[in-house]
Amino acid sequence: MVSAPFPFHLLIKPCGAGCNLVCEYCHYLSKGDLYPTRQPRMSGPVLEELTRQYIEAQPFPGVTFSWQGGEPLMMGIGFFERALGFQAEHGRPGTRIGNDVRTNATLIDDDWCDLFRSNNFIVEVSLDGPGEMHDAYRRDRDGEGSFDRVMEGVQALKDHGIEFDVKTAIHRANMNHPLEVYGFLRDEVGARSIRFIPIVERVAGSPEPAEITPRSVLPESYGEFLIRVFDEWIREDIGEMHVQAFEVALAGWTGVPHDLCVHSPTCGRSLVLEHNGDLYSCDHFVDGEHLLGNITEGYLGDMVSSTAQSRFGEEKISTLPRRCLECEYRFACHGGCPKDRFLGTPNGRGGHNYLCEGYRAFFRHVDEPMRFMADDLFHGGRSHGRTNSIQRDGAPEG
Secondary structure, three states: OOOOOOOOEEEEOOOOOOOOEOOOOOOOHHHHHHOOOOOOOOOHHHHHHHHHHHHHHOOOOEEEEEEOOOOHHHHOHHHHHHHHHHHHHHOOOOOEEEEEEEEOOOOOOHHHHHHHHHOOOEEEEEOOOOHHHHHOOOEEOOOOEOHHHHHHHHHHHHHOOOOEEEEEEEOOOOOOOHHHHHHHHHHHHOOOEEEEEEOOOEOOOOOOOOOEOOOOOOHHHHHHHHHHHHHHHHHHOOOOOEEHHHHHHHHHHHOOOOOEHHHOOOOOOEEEEOOOOEEEOOOOOOOHHHEEEEOOOOOHHHHHOOHHHHHHHHHHHHOOOHHHHOOOOHHHHOOOOHHHEEEOOOOOOOOEEOOHHHHHHHHHHHHHHHHHHHHHHHOOOOOOOOOHHHHOOOOOEO
């Protein structure tokens, strides 16, 4: 058993696809069909094996446990206390261990806040904007919107002095309201770090060209959304608000490596671990074809560095169509996420990203300010720190 040859990141699903909400666009809800257990739960032995192997397999002394779902808080506080105990038990001298949790925030109360604060958890809340936009697709099993309960959880975090990030899905209900969404998150929610996630859903079984669900963001609208928010950010908030899309773009213009797989040359370093120990290549490819093994039967480091996973990662670049290879913004885009690369190109080859026109419009719009900021960084940050947000650490994302 040896360490993996490169740092990697796990998205850990302790209750699988289990969730107290049924968000219409959630790509992970259907993954519950892979397992016969109605309410899957990670067992103590699997949790301990995960902890031991994950720490051992990392080639560098930094390990982040990222708890996702479904809704990971459904596991209860006791589960996370056991996880912290295993981390303390199996941590190696000099190893830095951190935890982050991605949550819909509807279950957060004072007890959860005590756990988060006393153990330095990074908390990311899913929130799609003001009430009507958020509730359009984020509802519970009774069809009731979740916005009010999310805001109660957010208020609990604020009352306890816990900083939190926000993940905002961009879809048909909010794509035409960029400044309203951004202003709400910044001014009313108090977020200082935001990830925008474009919702792209293919209708299952639709013939080529692929049919897109009515919830999906339109490519041009996504590009315009980013452009409008960028213009507000660069006028008012640069250096104060962390917006992942803009920091990753700046990394492209500066040539600084970043950890967002969507706009990296290759994939394969952000994997998914299910509740029973099954390891999959990627959050968007949890299926039989991309099952790498189980940590109770094999070693995590071996699976991460396997030929199958290496092939999965390299296919992102090896399957780029000529249109992408010749694009002037390839250095910043790298073809986008493979899950969205299902359109044809003029020469008849597939693999063209559904969001391409939006990405191109955004990259074209930010080219000049990105060049200015990149030059500023290379010459010592003469803007007194206004362009230093690219140096903020980030976790790999699927």
